[in-house]
Amino acid sequence: MAVNTLHQFDIGALPAIDHGRLAEVIKAGAVEDAQVYGARGGWHVVVKAGGQVRALAASRSGHLRLFTKIDTLISYLAGIGISHFQVDATRFADATIRTRTRADRSEAMRATHEAAAYVRHLQEAVQAARDETTPRMPNELVEAEFAERRAAARKKGRDGSKA
The missing domain is CATH 3.30.720 (Signal recognition particle alu RNA binding heterodimer, srp9/1)
Incomplete structure (x- = not known):
């Protein structure tokens, strides 16, 4: 019926x-x-x-x-x-299907993709640093070099001349 x-x-x-x-x-x-x-x-x-x-x-x-x-x-x-x-479907024939678009979702997806790309970049940079095989400078040499730089900066500050 x-x-x-x-x-x-x-x-x-x-x-x-x-x-x-x-x-x-x-x-x-x-x-x-x-x-x-x-x-x-x-x-x-x-x-x-x-x-x-x-x-x-x-x-x-x-x-x-x-x-x-x-x-x-x-x-x-x-x-x-x-x-x-x-x-x-009598009345559907004349109907125009409306599409649901949400601009905020588009922006959110773009931001999500950018964030994911940044995370990948950071992961690759960390891995590259871990894989680095160049010899490292001993701590004593680094401390000595920066001590010289600090001394030169102090001297420049006292007499106004360039070190």
Whole structure:
């Protein structure tokens, strides 16, 4: 038994059913029919259970649930136990699919890639330093060289001349 056709009712005017309640109705075996209707930007689900026709709504907001991709919708319905349903794409034909873009995600991904490249650079530099085979200068020579530099700087500071 078909729910109705899209032309006979406004989906937005239907009473809503959220995911939790729909799952309960399915578990009880009370779903008589399910239909998917094309809309601007995606697909709506309408079910008939206990003689009542209801539109699937988002649990938190209560707004009609809009699936932007039909394969996501099919996976959802199969996951909750609805394997047979009808599709009415009448209004979908004129719909323009909206794409969800988030500029902040693009920037975050760029920053993540830059950070990863910097980490790789640091790891390579540390490894290169560890692999260095040039003989190292003994600490006594380094201390002596810097002692000479400090003495020259002190002398320059006292008499204003260059060392």
